[in-house]
Amino acid sequence: MKAVFILCSLVTLFYLVSCCEQNYYDKDGECCKKCGPGKRMLVDDNCDDPRCQDCQDGEYQSGYTSETRCERQPSCDPNLHFKPQPNPIKTDLIKCECQDGYYCTQDDDCNTCRKHTVCTPGQKVVKKGTSKSDTLCEACKNGTFSSQELAETCQEWITCQYGYDKNAPGSSTSDRICLDGTPAYRVVIWVMVVFIIILGAVALFIIIKCKMCAKLQKQTEKITCKHIRILREDTEDIERAVQPINQQQPEEDLDDSTPVSPTPSNITENGYPVQQEHGKESISSHPESNSYA
Structure with a gap:
């Protein structure tokens, strides 16, 4: 009998436990109803109909x-x-997500966001970063290069063709540089050609300059001769205009007579020299005669 009672008690307890595992809970040996997801219980005074309230913003309740x-x-x-998170739900736990260019440090609980690694020149991107993983970079192999950040591939160095020499070797960040491998005598010929062209240009400039100077000198001489001719014509016109005026003026009487020395013939009885008028012939003086009419 005792064994049967223990067995029945265990079956009853198992039933009560299994009954309270989902939407009910055990309270003083009685299965009471729980509040649903997104709610909380205010007071557990009513076992069959508890008073429940919605979770507030920023809170959640994922189950009963x-x-x-x-x-x-x-x-x-x-x-x-x-x-x-514009519209956070109240029935489940939300997980924060990092912005583009960042990733979480933990997969299960995103507490911190870190910036994705930037592949530098000389590297290539092997795997792009996600919200939960970082960017994976790899160095370019020998003979290849990348000159930009976050390059997806590494380019091969250029191959110098026949007649070209390597001026600069390639590196992981720059390409190989090839230059024309022209022989030295060709370089000399090109230098001479350029020199002759420059010399010809200078000579042509000098010739043009001399022609311009000669033309300017001729124009200057022509202008000078024209001015002299005009000045000469003006001088002749002035002389012709002045000549009639000079002809109209009376000529002054010039006294070309020489002074006469006193002689007995040109002295009066009183001993004074005889006075003669200008412009008249000299008159010989005669002694006055006492004539009485």
């Missing part, structure tokens, strides 16, 4: 519960490079 508090949602701060 008899707890009086909801769980807090994680804070996805955009200032910490997280994507904003």
Whole structure:
């Protein structure tokens, strides 16, 4: 009998436990109803019809519960490079996601966002970064290069063709540089050709300059001769205009007579020399005769 009682007790307890595992909970040996997802229990005074309340913003409750508090949602701060959560749900735990160019340091609980690694020149991107993994870079192999950041491939060095020499070897960040391998005598010929062209240009410039100077000198001489001719014609016109005026003026009487020395013939009885008028012939003086009519 005792064994049967123990067995029945175990079956009853198992039934009660299995009954309370889902939507009910055990309270003083009685299965009481829980609050649904997204809610919390205010007071567990009513076992069959408990009073429940919705979780507040920023909180969640993922399943049936008899707890009086909801769980807090994680804070996805955009200032910490997280994507904003416009409409957070209250029935499940949300996971923050990092912005583009960043990734989480933990897969299960994204607490920190780190910036993706930037593949530098001389490297190539093997695997692009995601919101949960970093970018994977690889160095370019010998004979290849990349000159930009985040290059997806490494380019091979250029091959110098026949007649070209390597001026600079290639590296992991720059290509090989090839120059024309022209012989030295060709270089000399090209230098001489350029020199002759420059010399011819200088000579042509001098010839043109001399022709311009000669033309300018002729024009100057022509202008000078024209001015002299005009000046000469003006002088002749002035002389012709002045000549009639000179002809109209009376000529002054010039006294070409020489002074006469006193002689007995040109002295009066009183001893004074005889005075003669200008322009008249000299008159010989005669002694006055006393004639009485």
